[in-house]
Amino acid sequence: MDTHLRRLEDQSVYIFREAYKHFDHLAMLWSMGKDSTVLLWLARKAFFGHVPFPLIHIDTSFKIPAMIEYRDRIVREWRLNLIIGQNKEALANGMNHTMGRVTCCTALKTNGLKNLLAEKGYTGVILGVRADEEGTRAKERYFSPRDKHGDWDFREQPPELWDQFKTTFPEGTHIRIHPLLDWTEVNIWEYIRAESIPIIDLYFDKGEGTRYRSLGCAPCTAPIKSTARTVDEIIEELRHTTVAERSGRAQDEGRGMELLRKDGYM
C-alpha cells in the first residue's frame, strides 16, 4: 500500500481506538456510501476484524432502494449490530424535500439523529466526514463537541494537539468523532482499491454514461455524467476533474451546509 494511505489508515485506527477506550456509549453512523463504508472497514482494522459498537443508519425513507439492499447484505455478512433511526413523526406529517431542502434535511436527518442519540444515550458518535468535502468540514476537529441541543459551537472549538483528543465532556452533551478528516475523495477510492472493499455499485456506470459520485436521498442526489465502470476508472477520472464532489448534492447550495451543520447535521 502507498505510504500516504498507510499513514491515513494508521491515524484513523488510532482515533478509533481512542474513541473506544474513552466512550462507554459509542456508536458509528453508516450511510452505505463510500466514505462511511471505508470507515466501517477501518473499524474492523482497528479492532482486528470486530466492530465492538453498534452502527446507526438514519433512514429518511427517501434513500435509493439499492442502498437498503446493500446495507442488509453487508450487515448479514459482517455480522454487524445495526440500529435504524427514523423521524416517524415528521414523515407522518408528510415531510419531504419539496418543503425546502434545509427544512427536510433538518427534520429527517439532523432531528432523526438527535432523537436516536437522546433515546439511546450515546455520548460518542463516529462519522465519516472529510475536510475536503466542503468549507465548514475543513474546520472540524477529530473529536468535536456538540452541546445539549446537539449544536456545534464552531467559534469555541477545543484545542486539539499531538493526538490528545477531547474525551471528557459535561453530562447531556456528546462528541462527534471524525476519523476520516484528513482523507480526500481520491484517497477513499485508492483505499477501496488497495483493500478490495466491497462498495455499492451505484458509484459505477452501467452503460448509461452516468454514475453517482456522492450518495444521499433519491430526490436530492443527482448522478453525474461519467463512463467510469471500475474503481480504477473512477480514480483516473478524479485525478483530472475540477468539479466539486458534492456538486450533485442540493443541500450544499448557498449557506445550506453551514446552517445545517451548526444545528448538528453530520
Place this chain on the structure above:
Amino acid sequence: MHARPTFAETPPPRAPRAGDHLNIVIVGHVDHGKSTLLGRLYADTNSLPEGKLDKVRDICRRQGKEFEYAFLFDAFLEEQEQGITIDTARTFFAWRDRHYIIIDAPGHKEFLKNMISGAARAEAALLVIDAQEGVKEQSKKHGYLLSLLGVRQVAVVVNKMDLVGYRQDVYGAIEAEYRAFLAQLNVTPERFVPVSAKIGDNIANPSVHMPWYTGPTVLDTLGLFRKETAREHQPLRFPVQDVYKFDARRIIAGRIAAGRIKVGDRLVFSPSNKSANVKSIEGFNVEPVPTEAKAGQSTGITLDEQIFIERGEIASLEDSAPLVSTTFRCNLFWMGRRPLEAGKKYLLRMATREVECEVAIIHRIIDAADLAARQTQSIVGRNEVAELTIRAKAPLAFDLYGDFETTGRFVLVDQYDVAGGGIVTESVRDEQTVLREEARRRDIAWVKGDVGHDDRARHFGHRAALVLITGDRHTGKSFLARRLEIRLVADGRHTYLLDGANLRRGLDTDLVDADTKEMVRRFGEVARLLIDTGLIVVSTTNTFGQADHQAIRTLVHPAPVIAVHMSKTEDAPPPNTDLAFAGPKDFEAIADRIVEELKRQGVLAQAIGAKQQFHYSI
C-alpha cells in the same frame, strides 16, 4: 521567466500519482494576509474547483464588497463578515510530485488555541509578516510557539510589498529584525520571500515588480521543504493504547512512536517493569502475516506470556528504556480559560498515559515578544508560556523532548478541555528515585519460571496484592489484620499475615535499631517476593512512618496496594488511603468493606462496571 501554469482546456492533474505528502501551516499576526496568500496560491495554480472563484466573486458583488482571495477559505459567514479567520481550515493542494495539506491558522490572539491546533499538525510553516506593519506581537508569539511545537522548518513571507512600493530596504529591515528574533530561539529560517498576495507577486509566479529578488516563489518554497525523517531508526517506543480480548487473542494495541518491533523481541514495559517476548504481530486483512512493525504504524502484538499490562505503559527494548519518575521540568503554553495555578490538580496526558498531577513550581513566565523572563508568580495566564516543574501522583514513563517527540510531550486537561501543552526538558529525581531504580533493575533481570502471574491468578481465583493497614497504636490494626487473614482464607483466598516486627528477629538481626531505612527496604523486598508467589499479603507495619509506606509501595510496584487507615478520631487520613475507619469499630464490617475494595480494584474476580474488562480474566 514566468513559470505560469497553463490555463488550457484540460486543467493540470489535481492529484499526481507519485510523490510524498506534507502538512504545512500558515501563521502570523492578524490581518497580515494569511488567508489571502492561501487563496492566491490556489487561484494562480488553477487549483480551485470549477466555478468556485466565480461563485465567491458573485457573492461579493451582490453584497457590494470588494472581492478578496481570503473569502475562498473563510467558510463561516461570521469569518467573511468580520474579515478574519476564526478557526483553522485544512485545505488540500497538489503541485508537481507533492501533495499538501495546508492549514490556514487564525492570527487573532483570541484564537491562539486554534492556531496551536493547526500548527501542531504541521511539518513546516509559512510565517507571514505585513511589510507595512512590520514585526508584530503575534509574529513573534507564533514564531516562538512553532519552536515549542516542534515545527523546525519555517519560511518567512513578507507580504503586502505593493503597499511599500516594493522597496528592498523595507524588506531587508524586516528580514534582519525577524532573523535576529528567531536566532534567539535557535530557529534558522529556511528563507525569506517578499510577496504581494493581493497582486500575485512571488506567489506562484515571479514578480516583475521586484527584480532585486531572485529567490524562490512561495510555490517553489513549498517544494523545497523537506519531508521529516522517519523515526524508525530510533530506539523503540510503543505506548500501550489498549488491550483487547475480542477472540482467542489477547492483543496489546497501540501506535509505535519510534523504532520497530519484531517477532521474538524481548519487550520491557515501563513503569511496571514487566517483560515478555513478542509472539506475533496482528492485523486485519493483511497478507502475508507481518513479522515486523515500525514507527508510525497503528498495530497490535501478542506476547508469549500473559502479563498484566495497562494502557499508558511504554514498551521498549531492555537496553534503551525510557525515564521513570513522578517529577519533571518542562516548557508549557497555556490556553485555558482559567489561569494555571501552582498546587492545583490537573489531568496529565502523555502519549496514552493519563495521571493526576500538580504544578510543583512555576520557575518563570516567558514573554514571547522579547523572550525575557518575568517575575516568578503563582499563576500562568491564558496564552502565556512558562517553565514549570510538574509532579504526578504516580510514576510515569517518559523521555526528554529532545530525544523523542511523542513520549516527550504532554497536555494538561483542566475540567473538560485540553488547556496546556508542554515539552519535557529535564527529569527530576524524587525521594523514591533510588528505590525505584533498584526495583527496576531487579524486575528486568528477574529470572522467571514458566508459571506466570496470570496462571497463578487463574488457579488461585485472585490476583496478588498488598493490604497495608496503617494508624496509631491501639487502634486495632493488628486485630483487624488477623480477622482479615482468617476471613480471606476462609473464602478460599491465598493470604498471609506479614507483621513488620517479625523480620527484626530473623532477617534484620545484623542491623542496628536506628537503621530503619534498610529495615523498610528489606520489608518491601520480602513483601514483593510473597506477592510474586501470588499471595494477598496483609501487613501491619507499626514501626514504619508515612515515608516508609511510600518506599514499600515503590518496591512492590506495580502490584495493587490497598491502604487501610485506622484512627480513634476523625482526623484526615494520610494521602493515598483507600479506606479510613475512625472511632469505635465493628471489625467484621470493616473486613467486609476491605473485601469489597479488593473486588473493586480487581484483585478478587468480579466484573467491573458495565463495560467488559479485557485486561484480566479468570
